[in-house]
Structures are given as C-alpha cells and as structure tokens.
Amino acid sequence: MTGFMAETKRESTDPPEPADGHDAGVILERARASVDPQLRSAIESLPVSMRRIALYHFGWEHADGTPAADNAGKAIRPALVLTAAAALGGPEARAEAVRAAAAVELVHNFTLLHDDVMDRDTTRRHRPTAWTVFGVPDAILAGDALQALALRLLAEDPHPASARAAARLANCVVELCAGQHADTAMEALGPRDVTLDEVLAMAEAKTGALLGCACALGALYAGAEDEDVEALDAFGREAGLAFQLIDDVIGIWGDPRSTGKPAGADLAARKKSLPVVAALASGTPEAVELASLYEAPYAKEDLERTALLVERAGGRDWAQVQAADRMARAMQDLARAVPDPEAAGGLLSLAEFVTRRSS
Amino acid sequence: MTGFMAETKRESTDPPEPADGHDAGVILERARASVDPQLRSAIESLPVSMRRIALYHFGWEHADGTPAADNAGKAIRPALVLTAAAALGGPEARAEAVRAAAAVELVHNFTLLHDDVMDRDTTRRHRPTAWTVFGVPDAILAGDALQALALRLLAEDPHPASARAAARLANCVVELCAGQHADTAMEALGPRDVTLDEVLAMAEAKTGALLGCACALGALYAGAEDEDVEALDAFGREAGLAFQLIDDVIGIWGDPRSTGKPAGADLAARKKSLPVVAALASGTPEAVELASLYEAPYAKEDLERTALLVERAGGRDWAQVQAADRMARAMQDLARAVPDPEAAGGLLSLAEFVTRRSS
Secondary structure, rough: OOOOHHHHHHHHHOOOOOOOOOHHHHHHHHHHHHHHHHHHHHHHHHOOOHHHHHHHOOOOOOOOOOOOOOOOOOOHHHHHHHHHHHHHHHHHHHHHHHHHHHHHHHHHHHHHHHHHHHHHOOOEEEEEHHHHHOOOOHHHHHHHHHHHHHHHHHOOOOOHHHHHHHHHHHHHHHHHHHHHHHHHHHHOOOOOOOOHHHHHHHHHHHHHHHHHHHHHHHHHOOOOOOHHHHHHHHHHHHHHHHHHHHHHHHHHHHHOOOOOOOHHHHHHHOOOOOHHHHHHHHOOOHHHHHHHHHHHHOOOOHHHHHHHHHHHHHHHHHHHHHHHHHHHHHHHHHHOOOOOOHHHHHHHHHHHHHHHOOO | OHHHHHHHHOHOOOOOOOOOOOOHHHHHHHHHHHHHHHHEEEEEEOHHHHHHHHHHOOEEEEOOOOOOOOOOOOOOOHHHHHHHHHHHHHHHHHHHHHHHHHHHHHHHHHHHHHHHHHOOOOOOOOOOOHHHHHOHHHHHHHHHHHHHHHHHHHHHOOOHHHHHHHHHHHHHHHHHHHHHHHHEEEHHHHHHHHHHHHHHHHHHHHHHHHHHHHEEEEEOOOOOHHOOOOOOHHHHHHHHHHHHHHHHHHHHHHHOOOOOOOOOOOHHHHOOHHHHHHHHHHOHHHHHHHHHHHOOOOOOHHHHHHHHHHHHHHHHHHHHHHHHHHHHHHHHHHHHHOHHHHHHHHHHHHHHOOOOOOO
C-alpha cells in the first residue's frame, strides 16, 4: 500500500492492512467473471437495434458488429455489490447477489451513455462514444433500454430483498440525474458563482450515490439489518467522495503513478473541480487571480500559473485532507456494519483501490 | 356512436353497445381523479431540479414555476389499467391498481420527454416542449428520472402482482425504445425503402405495446390467469394499432369531427405513415408517382395531388379496413378475457374512444 496520500493519513484511523485474498485486482477480476454472463444474457435479450449499441458501448463489439476483445471497464460497482454481500452474508449471499450486481452495472452504463450525449464527450474507455457512432437518438434510447433492463433484472429476481433493492436502485437513479443536472448547471456558471457545498453535494449525488447504493444492495442481499445497510451505503458514499477528490487532484497535477489523466486536463477544460472551487472559496488574493484566469478563455501559457494558484490558495491541501477525512469516515462506517476486519478486508481493498491508494 | 368507420365495420363482429356507466369521458375523468394524487406525490418526491421539469411537462406548472391549470392529457393509459383491473377483479382490484396506473403514465411521459428531444418537436399539448424550455440535457434527465419513478412505484408496492408488473413494464420500455428507434431510422430512408411490415411492426412497438401493457397490468393486479393477462395485452395492442391507423388517416384527410390535426399535416412532413406506405407498396402507377413526390421537397401546391395519390393507390381504404380488422380482433381478445359484456363495457368504450368511434 503506497501513494501520495500517505502524508495526510491519520494514524488513529489507519485501517488494517488487507489480509491475503483481499487483493483488489483479484476481487475485480472475480466480480467481472461472476457478473459478465448475467450482463451478457440481459443484453442479448434486447431487440437487435438496441443490442448493437449496448454491445458496442460495453466494448464487446466493434461499431461494425464484429466481436471485440476489450472489456467493459473495471467492474468496481458490481464488485462492491458482491463484496458487500460476501462481507455480511458469506459466499452464498455473494452468489445470490449477482443479478443485483449486474443491475448496478447496467444503471452505471445507462448514465454513461446519457452523460456522454449531454456533455458531448467523444471518447470513453479509449473508444469513440456511442452517440458519435450511432447518433444521439440511438444513444439516448440504448440508455433508456439499459435502465429498464436493470430494473427488470431485479423485478424478475425471486430473492426476498429484490423489491427493496429495486426501489433503492430507482431512488439512486433519481439522485444520479439530479447530480448530473447540478454538474451541467454549474459548468454554465462563472467561477465566482459556485459554492464549495454545492460542488460537494453534486459530487456526492453524481459519484457517491451509486457506490453507496452498490454496497447497500449487497447488504440487502445478505439479509442485513437496516442500520447495516445504511452504514454500508455511507461507506460507499464516503469512499466515492474520496475517490472524486483524488481524481480531481490528479486532473490538475497528474497521477503520481502516471496511469491517469494528463496533468492540467481539468484546468484546460475550465472544470470547476473540487480543489479549484476550494481555492476559489479561500478568500485569498490567489483566489481573485484564479477567478480572473478562469473567466478568460484557456491559454496554454497560463496553465502552470493556474495550477500554482490553486495550490497556493490551499485547494490541493484541502482536497487531500478532505479525501483522507472521507476515507476515515468510510472506514468507521465499514467497521460499524462489518466489525470483523477479515470480513471487511475486501471492501477495504476496493475503497483503497478506487482512491488509488493501492493498485 | 358515430364515425366515418361505420361503413367498414363488419356486422358479425359488431360489439354490443356500451352499457350505461361505461361512458369513456366519465371513465377517463375517474381515472384522472384516481391517479393524479399518486402521480403528484411521486413527482413531489423528486429533487427540486427534476421536479420543476416534470411539473412543467405534466402541465401542472408554467415554465416560471407558477401553478398551471392545464391538465396532463387524457389519462388513457391509466384508465386502461384501472378499467382492466375492474373488469377482471371488480372495484377492489381497481383501487389496488392505482400505483400501477401511475407507473404506466410515468413511463408514457418519460418516452414523450425523450421522443420530443429526438424528434426535435417543439410543441406538445399546445405548449412548448420541455427541451425547448429547459434545454436538451434537462429534458433527458427528467425523462430518466420519470422512468426510475415508475419502476420505484411498483417496487414499493406490496401487492403480490407488483414484481411481475414491474418486469412487464420494463420489458415494455425496451419495446418502446426499439419502436422509437425504428421510427427514427425509417424517417431517414427513402419512400421506396420502407416495407408495410416494417411500419406495422414499428407502430405496434411504439403505440400498441404500452396500451397492451397497461391492460395487462390491470389484469395482473386483478389476479387474472396468465392467458387472460395475455388476452388483455393483445386487446390493448390491437386497439392501439387501430388507433394508429385512424390517426394516420386523420393526419392526411383531417378529422371528420374536426377536433384533430389539420388535413395534410403528415404529408407535408413527408411522414411515412401507414396509409402512405400501403399506397407506396400497392404496385400501382399512383405508387410510382407518389414515391417521386415524396422524394422531392414539400411544395404546398402538390398537397392535394399527394393525398389523392394515396387514396387512388388504395392507402385510405386499406387503413380503414385494417383498423376495422384490428378492432374486431381486439373485441375477440377482450371477449376471451372478459366474456361478460357488462364487465367488458368499460374497456370497450375506451377502445372506441381511442379509435374515435365515440366521443
């Protein structure tokens, strides 16, 4: 376990090292292996017009319909469902939660299809986005169909928790929509018109909500008590926020492990990411200069200065301390629901993986 | 009961006159009264950003958020759910099916929000469409949220049929998506490249599927046998296709009761509606001339000639005979599931209402 966050970690909340068998890479691979057959058979059940788009989006087919070897992302959300179920209910609960895991992954991908349309993003997982290949209407429709598939999987699941899981997942979709709305609305505002609370609330709705829901669904499928379901939801939300904070730091200063976005990408896009808004809200002279720079069109020669201003205004430190705080809270939520460190090890590894504290 | 279709009706399948108390207007009003509180409370549960758009779309608020007195359409789909439940399970089943009726109406409105974005339609129910007021991203998100609300209503419903109803409604959403895809794809084709079977399949998926699903959900909530659920689904589908055929006739020659679209609207838009495609597929000299006209940009002076060609090529007669056939089949499906004419009266009235054979 390494990473640039080591210096902001507090000894008192330092989580135990994951036990053997809790390697995040292995957990993710196992999740992908468990969930893919369910996911594929759900997508195969679509009418051909919708199936083509979904298979392309998941990276299983090229645009011309020939099979592709790409895989469909890291399966973090299905892994959270399955690992939460295993933590609270053992291997049987994990096996029973596979449909729920597939449903969460379908919801995630439905939102990606629609977000790419709204944000006009042209690349996703190193490939052209679905709307650039099939057009906007088809990308919207395929997203709609994936949401329906997700909720159908749960409606058809005889497990006693399936109805509560479906209601929870549907509520999460509403929250994701509100989060995406807030994100779009804030991008249209000037740098002086966005508050830190608003950006934090947006990040929780857009990123934290589905990670929390994934963990909660796993707990529901393990037959957990309500308070444990809520604790696991909180765990996922806090870990999700820690992830977003660190992702935003990487979006400005680059990934110390050099596997992420190029340094400065978010600044060039004038993104109101968490460190930037923290800097803008700092009341420092640097905040004033940063706001002026952000109001002007992007110029390459200003990039270094912009990053320096965010750092000097305290945005970088704030984000790293916040991320560590969120992770500490996540660990407390996890310990409440799963007191046995051995049982909690898998979820801990996943939280560390998404916050890039381990690989 | 009057209407221009009288001449194509067959005596042998002539349905009985609806009994007193089966007036379609009364049924629709009662459905609206039953379903509105459920619908409103579902929409009130949305985060404020999504709620605003939904309230506007339903006609309950103006764009500035002030209350509006408009109502949210005719409630045909909720009326089908409630009337089907009553036909097979009496007033108790009707009362229990209110959530399902609201869910169907939410799905219908989610598809309207998205279809308007895709089709770039600027007017709906005599008001600017949501995307023209709130922008494309917000209209997409509000549609997504309404789909989630619909499936949440069923997931939270303790009725023993709710899971099967949810699975059926989710499947219907997938069919609606495929139908809208087919519609969009066909509009991009030339007039010689569309077959009658394709247009019929599209109309069934886009219009028939949800009317059938509404009836099937009512049957499920009445605890009906599988075969009766399927028979009511078929009833709704056939009635929906009859509706579409007559709507297409009205889109060319106008509404004999002068309450519908202006004559010629669909021809001006070069719409490949059912009578037009039937005419194009007729193998007549008029079909050849019609195809040439349809390939050229619209000119007002050609409108009368175009309508005449569709009529001479047999498109009008075909559509009217088809509509009568579909209604006859719908009546047979209805009689299979609900042999008692008194119990079937409400569904019969609604089918006649949607096909404009009674007001």
